[in-house]
Amino acid sequence: MMIDGDRVLINANIATMSAMSVDGSVVDSPIIDSLVIDSPITEGLAMKSRVIEDGALVINEGRIVWLGKQVDLPSVSPSAQIESCDGKWLTPGLIDCHTHLVFAGNRADEFEQRAQGISYADIARQGGGIQSTVNKTREATEEQLYALAFSRATAMIKQGVSCVEIKSGYGLDIATELTMLRVARALERTLPLTIKTTFLGAHALPLEYAGRADEYIAMVCDEMLPQIAAEDLADAVDVFCESVGFSLAQTEKVFRAAKHLGLPVKLHAEQLSNVGGSELASRYRALSVDHIEFLNEAGVKAIAASGTVAVLLPGAYYCLHETQKPPVELLRQYKVPMAVATDFNPGSSPMASLPLMMNMASHLFGLTAQEALDGVTINAAKALGVDKQIGSLEVGKQADIVCWNIDHPRDLVYQFGLHPIEKMWKAGTTVML
Ligand code: DI6
Ligand code: FE
Numbered sequence: 001m002m003i004d005g006d007r008v009l010i011n012a013n014i015a016t017m018s019a020m021s022v023d024g025s026v027v028d029s030p031i032i033d034s035l036v037i038d039s040p041i042t043e044g045l046a047m048k049s050r051v052i053e054d055g056a057l058v059i060n061e062g063r064i065v066w067l068g069k070q071v072d073l074p075s076v077s078p079s080a081q082i083e084s085c086d087g088k089w090l091t092p093g094l095i096d097c098h099t100h101l102v103f104a105g106n107r108a109d110e111f112e113q114r115a116q117g118i119s120y121a122d123i124a125r126q127g128g129g130i131q132s133t134v135n136k137t138r139e140a141t142e143e144q145l146y147a148l149a150f151s152r153a154t155a156m157i158k159q160g161v162s163c164v165e166i167k168s169g170y171g172l173d174i175a176t177e178l179t180m181l182r183v184a185r186a187l188e189r190t191l192p193l194t195i196k197t198t199f200l201g202a203h204a205l206p207l208e209y210a211g212r213a214d215e216y217i218a219m220v221c222d223e224m225l226p227q228i229a230a231e232d233l234a235d236a237v238d239v240f241c242e243s244v245g246f247s248l249a250q251t252e253k254v255f256r257a258a259k260h261l262g263l264p265v266k267l268h269a270e271q272l273s274n275v276g277g278s279e280l281a282s283r284y285r286a287l288s289v290d291h292i293e294f295l296n297e298a299g300v301k302a303i304a305a306s307g308t309v310a311v312l313l314p315g316a317y318y319c320l321h322e323t324q325k326p327p328v329e330l331l332r333q334y335k336v337p338m339a340v341a342t343d344f345n346p347g348s349s350p351m352a353s354l355p356l357m358m359n360m361a362s363h364l365f366g367l368t369a370q371e372a373l374d375g376v377t378i379n380a381a382k383a384l385g386v387d388k389q390i391g392s393l394e395v396g397k398q399a400d401i402v403c404w405n406i407d408h409p410r411d412l413v414y415q416f417g418l419h420p421i422e423k424m425w426k427a428g429t430t431v432m433l
Helices: 108-115 120-125 130-139 142-157 174-190 213-230 248-260 277-283 297-306 314-319 328-333 354-365 369-375 378-383
Strands: 007-015 051-060 063-069 081-084 089-092 094-096 161-167 194-202 236-240 265-269 288-291 309-312 338-340 401-404 421-426
Touching: 007 401, 089 094, 094 354, 094 378, 108 120, 130 174, 142 161, 142 174, 161 378, 174 194, 174 213, 194 213, 194 248, 213 248, 236 248, 248 265, 248 277, 265 277, 277 288, 277 297, 297 328, 309 378, 314 354, 338 354, 338 369, 338 378, 354 369, 369 378
Parallel strands: 007 081, 007 089, 094 161, 161 194, 194 236, 236 265, 265 288, 288 309, 309 338
Antiparallel strands: 007 051, 051 063, 089 401, 401 421
């Protein structure tokens, strides 16, 4: 048998991060053998992420068409380019499923204030916080926003990231919200990066609407959202549901408008307190609920039932000196898939490193190395609704692959700052690092 292929990767150890058996030749073992856990990805099936040692992988026209033990490699079109991985490890490209990457300005002053014990909420009340980034973002031109976002996204790619979610939410007026989303879309056209955009018009109440939150939400639903949908600028809709953000009733209005336009929803929920956002998100079959330090068992049960992913954001937890940890044990118990993301933004998480988040999720929240890796691959893909296309190395999926110079995948969680990337491919094409 001969298969069509334009690139063959040989001499590789492959951490597929796959939820399902790849083919008969796949070694049936978890990636981290001492930490066998059923992957909580799909109901009913006891599945383990799998590794293929001494493996090979065939790419054709940007997709994986074969992977397995190298001894079983079928013959491939003679024109195919053969690349040896010299016994190094392949993983799927990493996925950062929660970022606020497009913004202008800098809030280093707030970082210093928080180090002196002033809280995030107090800083916001004094006119800092999200509103200060809104002012800077409104003043910036589209070209300036693009240049800033381009350099941040490039820094992420160099750390092994091949898909990023980007939220709006620093415009809070129609023109700037649209600009932010257009900038995010434009990045995908120029970088080797899959970008999923999220409209977060309900991020904070802009000053000009002070005391008129319901009017602002009506504008988000009746004016912003239809225009964004008409220009196909958003892949999902998000709300900051919180005592200092928007109420449950306001959140539901936005969710209803999103559903009406056929857009999936997600939620910044239970970050600073528990207001029951997760139960609401579950009723709207949200893709994910994010932050969730204050999520309780009722909320965990609800999101388990709706197949909603729990996104852990250890960077914000760390930068806000939070002490309440997300309920990881309950999430395990109810088999809720956990993702891990940077929440990269200028205020609560000025951290653009997904590898650092894996380390923090393990050290601060007690995730196993296996869970941290699932969190930035297959479960992150699920949080974005793209797990059929990316997030694991499987036949039929896009060939977004990283080759790491490490002894074992667990090293990606344990060590930080060595930048052990050997090579990277985006849809089968070599990424220039
Ligand atoms: N929660 C967060 O952590 C970010 N937004 C949100 O709703 C913070 C955004 C910022 O401080 O600029
Ligand atoms: Fe966020």
